[in-house]
């Protein structure tokens with residue numbers, strides 16, 4: 001099987017061309033190939049497929065084999081993949097996902113390489129029952145979430161097609177995410193588990209964030225998570241509608257448009273290497 005290793009802001013996935021490769025059991029394959037010691041090594045697996053109504057379709061699996069509805073960083077990398085491999089010559093591309101249709105706008109440099117991509121992520125979902133959480137008020141803002149006997153955090157929960165819990169706090173560098181991350185991910189109030197963002201507010205245009213992803217653990221960046229952080233920041237009166245989110249893997253630019261209520265995500269898309277792997281060994 002041929003594959004391409006790509007990252008968006010350090011969030012790395014194995015990309016497979018589903019027009020050519022016919023792979024069964026993608027969930028098991030993601031679990032196996034994502035392993036950083038015994039596999040290729042990645043945060044998960046992304047398959048690019050034909051779509052009936054859109055230009056392309058994405059399926060995205062976490063490194064634990066679970067499938068997610070949406071991935072912002074992978075959407076940008078798909079834009080680069082399909083354009084640079086000649087699968088399309090469009091610079092505005094529609095992408096079918098389990099979270100609906102997303103529109104990718106490609107930014108080309110002088111050599112016609114895709115340098116960055118803006119994704120129209122659609123409107124955030126703020127209704128508690130659709131996120132889903134056990135919290136009943138909508139929007140789910142400043143809700144108390146006990147994480148240990150002596151610590152309760154206030155969380156803001158929303159969906160960008162996939163679930164997010166956002167926590168605002170200082171000194172996020174000092175957090176032990178491997179301890180607190182799984183507790184929140186598996187908290188009983190999140191029946192579908194959750195992605196969790198730990199966010200420090202620097203100014204009304206600048207957030208610093210670490211992320212514990214559902215099904216993948218701490219990653220260097222999360223596009224849907226960065227969108228969730230800005231939406232949650234606006235709901236809490238902490239940040240403006242247009243902000244830079246600084247992650248361990250780099251910066252993402254987020255705008256929650258007042259005009260159309262949609263969230264726009266802009267960031268890099270990078271090809272790391274191409275490879276071929278025997279699946280029967």
Ligand SMILES: N[C@H](CCC[C@H](N)C(=O)O)C(=O)O
Nearest residue numbers: 068071072073162222223224
């Ligand atoms: N890293 C991705 C999101 C993956 C989300 C996944 N961990 C889930 O289970 O929802 C992003 O850039 O948006």
